[in-house]
Amino acid sequence: MPRKKSYSEDEVIEKAMYTFWKNGYKATSVRMLEKEMGINQFSIYASFKDKDGVFLKSLQFYKKKLYHAMLEDLNNSENGVESIKKYFYDFLEYSKENGTYKGCLLTNSVNEIEGNEIFIAEIAQFATRIRNIFKKILATDKNKNEQLIEKQANYLIVALQGVSVASRMLGKEQLNDFIEEVFVNL
Amino acid sequence: MPRKKSYSEDEVIEKAMYTFWKNGYKATSVRMLEKEMGINQFSIYASFKDKDGVFLKSLQFYKKKLYHAMLEDLNNSENGVESIKKYFYDFLEYSKENGTYKGCLLTNSVNEIEGNEIFIAEIAQFATRIRNIFKKILATDKNKNEQLIEKQANYLIVALQGVSVASRMLGKEQLNDFIEEVFVNL
DNA sequence: TATTTATCTAAGCAATTGCTTAGTATTGAA
DNA sequence: TTCAATACTAAGCAATTGCTTAGATAAATA
Numbered sequence: 001m002p003r004k005k006s007y008s009e010d011e012v013i014e015k016a017m018y019t020f021w022k023n024g025y026k027a028t029s030v031r032m033l034e035k036e037m038g039i040n041q042f043s044i045y046a047s048f049k050d051k052d053g054v055f056l057k058s059l060q061f062y063k064k065k066l067y068h069a070m071l072e073d074l075n076n077s078e079n080g081v082e083s084i085k086k087y088f089y090d091f092l093e094y095s096k097e098n099g100t101y102k103g104c105l106l107t108n109s110v111n112e113i114e115g116n117e118i119f120i121a122e123i124a125q126f127a128t129r130i131r132n133i134f135k136k137i138l139a140t141d142k143n144k145n146e147q148l149i150e151k152q153a154n155y156l157i158v159a160l161q162g163v164s165v166a167s168r169m170l171g172k173e174q175l176n177d178f179i180e181e182v183f184v185n186l
Numbered sequence: 187m188p189r190k191k192s193y194s195e196d197e198v199i200e201k202a203m204y205t206f207w208k209n210g211y212k213a214t215s216v217r218m219l220e221k222e223m224g225i226n227q228f229s230i231y232a233s234f235k236d237k238d239g240v241f242l243k244s245l246q247f248y249k250k251k252l253y254h255a256m257l258e259d260l261n262n263s264e265n266g267v268e269s270i271k272k273y274f275y276d277f278l279e280y281s282k283e284n285g286t287y288k289g290c291l292l293t294n295s296v297n298e299i300e301g302n303e304i305f306i307a308e309i310a311q312f313a314t315r316i317r318n319i320f321k322k323i324l325a326t327d328k329n330k331n332e333q334l335i336e337k338q339a340n341y342l343i344v345a346l347q348g349v350s351v352a353s354r355m356l357g358k359e360q361l362n363d364f365i366e367e368v369f370v371n372l
Numbered sequence: 373t374a375t376t377t378a379t380c381t382a383a384g385c386a387a388t389t390g391c392t393t394a395g396t397a398t399t400g401a402a
Numbered sequence: 403t404t405c406a407a408t409a410c411t412a413a414g415c416a417a418t419t420g421c422t423t424a425g426a427t428a429a430a431t432a
Contacts, residue, residue: 002378003428024297026212030420040381041421051420108297110354111210111289124355154363158356162348168296169310170344177340185370188408189398216390227391228410237390 009047010061012037017058017065021105022097025055025112052116059122062105067129070094075133080140084156085183088163092175101167108164131157138186152186195233196247198223203244203251207291208283211241211298238302245308248291253315256280261319266326270342271369274349278361287353294350317343324372338372 019028019036030051034040048054070090077083095102102108106123113119135153138144144152159182167175205214205222216237220226234240256276263269281288288294292309299305321339324330330338345368353361 002376002430003380004430005379023300024212026210027298027300029418031418042380042382042423045421046379103297107351110351111294111297112213114209114213120355127355151363151367154356154360155367158348158352158360158364159345160348161352162344162346165293165296165351166344166347169306169313170340174340174344177337178344181337181341185367188400188406189410191409215388217388226411228393228412231391232409 007037007039007043009057012039012047013054013057013061014065016054017061017105020055020058021062021102021108025109056118056122059106059109059119063122063126066094071130071133075136077137078140080137081183081186084134084137085179088160088179088182091160092163092167095164095167103168104161104164107161127157130160155185156182193223193225193229195243198225198233199240199243199247200251202240203247203291206241206244207248207288207294211295242304242308245292245295245305249308249312252280257316257319261322263323264326266323267369267372270320270323270372271365274346274365274368277346278349278353281350281353289354290347290350293347313343316346342368 015037016033019032023032030041030044033051033054034044037044044054048057070087074083074087079086091104092101095104106126109119110123113123131153134156135149138149138152159178163175163178166178201223202219205218209218216227216230219237219240220230223230230240234243256273260269260273265272277290278287281290292312295305296309299309317339320342321335324335324338345364349361349364352364
């Protein structure tokens with residue numbers, strides 16, 4: 001009966017996600033979204049309700065995509081702490097576009113979603129997920145007790161966020177120094 | 187000849203700075219500014235040219251204020267690395283308002299000023315300044331050679347930025363774990 | 373083929389954005 | 403006191419924001 005959608009929601013959300021990642025939430029207008037997503041405003045609102053709806057789906061898409069691109073491997077890796085270090089470096093490359101680092105969409109967004117509990121929860125949940133992977137890997141070192149693992153996992157997520165923001169204003173060398181130094185401590 | 191200004195530019199800029207710090211650049215409208223600064227739009231534009239002008243002055247005010255509030259002491263301290271650690275903790279308290287951490291105005295802004303070289307320079311310059319203070323303090327340890335000092339200074343500025351962003355979404359405990367771990371072997 | 377149901381185009385809505393302008397008030401020198 | 407120079411008030415500007423609506427188009431069932 002109904003007419004067919006001329007677009008895949010997943011495909012247009014991926015494009016929306018990149019737009020938000022590149023420009024930030026507030027700086028991305030619905031006009032920009034319709035251009036980048038390749039569909040018009042009616043379709044955007046019909047599929048995702050409002051701009052916040054597009055953003056929420058974009059956050060979720062980012063999480064899913066990042067997980068499959070990198071975190072899954074990390075989770076299954078057996079190189080211990082060294083694999084976490086590799087993740088830090090790989091993420092930087094992953095976030096690169098036209099020679100500049102875009103940082104992490106989630107970390108970038110924290111400053112723009114002031115008070116929106118849904119977005120905050122979406123972001124915090126992913127941080128917890130990464131932290132759990134770090135804990136699992138840290139635990140493969142039998143010399144570390146539970147308390148130390150907890151501490152070091154907290155250490156690593158904050159460090160990861162540091163890399164993410166710092167990558168937007170510092171150079172490769174300073175980032176490398178940081179990452180190397182971070183893992184001296186583990 | 188001229189009529190006197192009924193406000194001090196420094197005073198209204200301080201209020202503007204807090205508004206930007208609390209809400210972010212894009213989320214702060216000129217209407218909000220005129221309300222918070224206590225002067226009307228004409229005066230804002232007469233004194234600071236445009237919204238970007240207010241923001242630039244706010245960034246500069248933030249830098250100056252933070253320097254006199256904390257960095258000056260750090261620069262003159264003789265406690266070595268321990269004083270840097272104290273700075274990490276003190277900054278967190280300094281950034282607190284109504285029970286939540288506001289992060290660092292400069293770090294928060296990085297994501298919103300995409301491509302504006304003036305703002306980027308303003309921010310990067312301050313990072314360099316802090317880095318130099320870190321280097322100076324690290325150098326008081328005679329066991330560290332120049333290369334190590336360089337590396338550890340890079341390590342510390344990225345770590346500081348990590349604390350700043352992470353404070354906006356993680357809890358006190360995780361932040362403490364991070365800071366403690368950062369300074370374990372410096 | 374006719375009808376139903378949903379998708380599309382494109383025009384337009386009120387509200388908000390950053391900014392300007394016309395007119396009035398206040399100051400201090402001539 | 404007069405007058406030029408600046409600061410103020412308040413209204414309003416065009417452009418952009420997020421979002422809606424009316425009407426045309428397409429698809430699958432009856």
